[in-house]
Amino acid sequence: MGEYKINKTYEEINKKIEQGEAVVVTAEEIVDIAKNKGIVEAAKQVDVVTTGTFAPMCSSGAFINIGQSNPLVRTSRTWFNNVLAYSGVAAVDCYLGATQPCEDDPLNKRYPGEFNYGGGHVIQDLVAGKEVEIRAESYGTDCYPNRRIEKVVTLKELPNAILNNPRNAYQNYNCAINRSDKIKYTYMGTLKPEIGNANYSTSGELSPLFNDPYLKTIGLGTRIFLGGAQGYVTWTGTQHKSEVERSLHGAPLSPAGTLSVIGDLKEMSPQWLVGQSIRGYGCSLSVGLGIPIPILNEEMLKYTAVSDDQLFTQVIDYGYDYPEGKSKSYGQVSYAELKSGSIMIKEKKIPTVPLSSMVKARKIADILKKSIQKGKFLLGKPQHLF
Amino acid sequence: MYSKILILNFPPREAQKPLVCQLTKKYDLLFNILLAKISNQKEGYMVLEITGEKANFKKGVNFLKDQDVRVSYPEQEIWKDEEKCTQCGSCTAVCPTEALHIKRPEMEVLFDKEKCSLCELCILTCPTRAMGLFSKTPEEVM
Numbered sequence: 001m002g003e004y005k006i007n008k009t010y011e012e013i014n015k016k017i018e019q020g021e022a023v024v025v026t027a028e029e030i031v032d033i034a035k036n037k038g039i040v041e042a043a044k045q046v047d048v049v050t051t052g053t054f055a056p057m058c059s060s061g062a063f064i065n066i067g068q069s070n071p072l073v074r075t076s077r078t079w080f081n082n083v084l085a086y087s088g089v090a091a092v093d094c095y096l097g098a099t100q101p102c103e104d105d106p107l108n109k110r111y112p113g114e115f116n117y118g119g120g121h122v123i124q125d126l127v128a129g130k131e132v133e134i135r136a137e138s139y140g141t142d143c144y145p146n147r148r149i150e151k152v153v154t155l156k157e158l159p160n161a162i163l164n165n166p167r168n169a170y171q172n173y174n175c176a177i178n179r180s181d182k183i184k185y186t187y188m189g190t191l192k193p194e195i196g197n198a199n200y201s202t203s204g205e206l207s208p209l210f211n212d213p214y215l216k217t218i219g220l221g222t223r224i225f226l227g228g229a230q231g232y233v234t235w236t237g238t239q240h241k242s243e244v245e246r247s248l249h250g251a252p253l254s255p256a257g258t259l260s261v262i263g264d265l266k267e268m269s270p271q272w273l274v275g276q277s278i279r280g281y282g283c284s285l286s287v288g289l290g291i292p293i294p295i296l297n298e299e300m301l302k303y304t305a306v307s308d309d310q311l312f313t314q315v316i317d318y319g320y321d322y323p324e325g326k327s328k329s330y331g332q333v334s335y336a337e338l339k340s341g342s343i344m345i346k347e348k349k350i351p352t353v354p355l356s357s358m359v360k361a362r363k364i365a366d367i368l369k370k371s372i373q374k375g376k377f378l379l380g381k382p383q384h385l386f
Numbered sequence: 387m388y389s390k391i392l393i394l395n396f397p398p399r400e401a402q403k404p405l406v407c408q409l410t411k412k413y414d415l416l417f418n419i420l421l422a423k424i425s426n427q428k429e430g431y432m433v434l435e436i437t438g439e440k441a442n443f444k445k446g447v448n449f450l451k452d453q454d455v456r457v458s459y460p461e462q463e464i465w466k467d468e469e470k471c472t473q474c475g476s477c478t479a480v481c482p483t484e485a486l487h488i489k490r491p492e493m494e495v496l497f498d499k500e501k502c503s504l505c506e507l508c509i510l511t512c513p514t515r516a517m518g519l520f521s522k523t524p525e526e527v528m
Contacts, residue, residue, distance in 0.1 A: 279510050341488065359493060
């Protein structure tokens with residue numbers, strides 16, 4: 001504890017939040033505050049820095065219990081609006097994945113496929129309060145004789161629905177280009193041939209894990225903004241990497257950390273969980289996610305004060321390289337350059353295309369800031385750091 | 387000043403002739419090519435925005451019709467559903483005229499209908515299906 005000039009605990013900050021006295025700013029606002037006041041003084045004054053991101057996060061989905069029927073059923077296959085959910089759990093539980101397309105989707109048979117409706121869209125329809133058609137099959141057992149059920153329900157009528165995303169909030173992500181001579185339809189959006197555009201998908205200085213690059217305050221039990229409700233971090237996400245090359249400020253220079261998150265779907269909103277149809281690629285779900293970073297000391301303040309010109313990513317070719325598992329970098333670019341509208345690759349000016357909504361990311365950081373200021377959102381002290 | 391978007395279909399024979407430039411030469415009309423698909427010996431297709439005096443505009447259109455060019459007006463418009471749009475920016479990758487563009491530093495995705503060439507690429511590129519075609523009323527078309 002002695003190594004810092006400023007020392008605050010989760011309990012102290014939470015007490016200030018409860019009393020409505022906590023000083024909360026967004027990860028964009030803190031940049032100038034730190035410049036003007038210096039790291040230590042800013043750390044003394046500011047208690048919490050809020051972050052936000054809103055982008056397609058494919059590794060998302062929900063555990064849903066569809067409720068029993070009479071006679072009882074142990075579902076082996078379940079569909080929501082004709083989108084298949086994994087039912088290898090018991091008895092009427094299933095996992096509805098965001099990228100599962102509708103059963104009668106022609107996929108890429110008519111290339112590039114449209115992918116108009118999938119798991120992400122079902123999740124959005126559920127939180128929007130729309131009626132959803134459930135169909136399930138079973139092989140029948142002595143204790144669960146029913147072999148087929150059909151019903152129309154709304155989210156309210158479902159016994160349980162828990163959003164549980166195994167990989168969200170990627171800490172940094174590739175900037176995608178296409179060096180081939182054909183248009184490519186990827187999960188990084190449409191990429192025009194001969195490096196016609198450069199797509200990226202991170203909110204930069206507002207991005208949660210760019211503001212705590214070593215996950216010093218983010219762990220099991222960290223309370224977050226998830227899909228419009230309060231959710232939690234449960235673990236690191238799949239593909240999480242911490243041993244990566246980093247900038248002087250500690251931020252990874254390529255995709256690194258990820259988070260597994262959880263929250264009650266019944267409290268969430270269709271504004272922050274939006275079904276996605278990615279042309280030629282598939283269905284997905286855009287997730288609104290924000291994490292408050294407690295300023296426990298000046299080191300945490302320093303991390304949150306990082307700005308777009310200090311955050312970098314690699315330009316990766318999705319035309320030839322990526323499909324073959326190669327990740328050669330065609331240049332390192334900053335988020336300030338990416339957000340400016342164009343970057344230079346091989347002395348050619350390439351227009352940049354964001355896939356991550358800054359407008360929504362800012363809204364999330366702002367909602368989080370206001371709910372903490374009003375004492376409605378308390379910090380969740382991590383019970384385990386990764 | 388009068389300005390209107392026209393869709394021109396050229397029969398294979400006429401596609402080889404310099405016709406559109408006559409609008410400027412003979413009728414003092416300015417044209418902005420929004421979309422063009424012309425190749426030798428094949429039927430051609432052009433979307434033009436034409437600006438000039440209304441009387442000249444009519445003469446110019448009649449000239450094109452006399453040359454066997456099929457002239458029609460866009461009866462549909464691209465429309466952005468602001469409720470559905472999440473302001474991500476994916477559409478700007480494919481929009482050929484920068485009708486869909488990003489306002490910085492706000493990073494808002496804006497749609498300038500005036501610049502739209504009706505290519506429809508945004509419709510299936512938008513991941514939330516916020517872009518659509520809608521039919522104009524007959525009065526708007528005329």
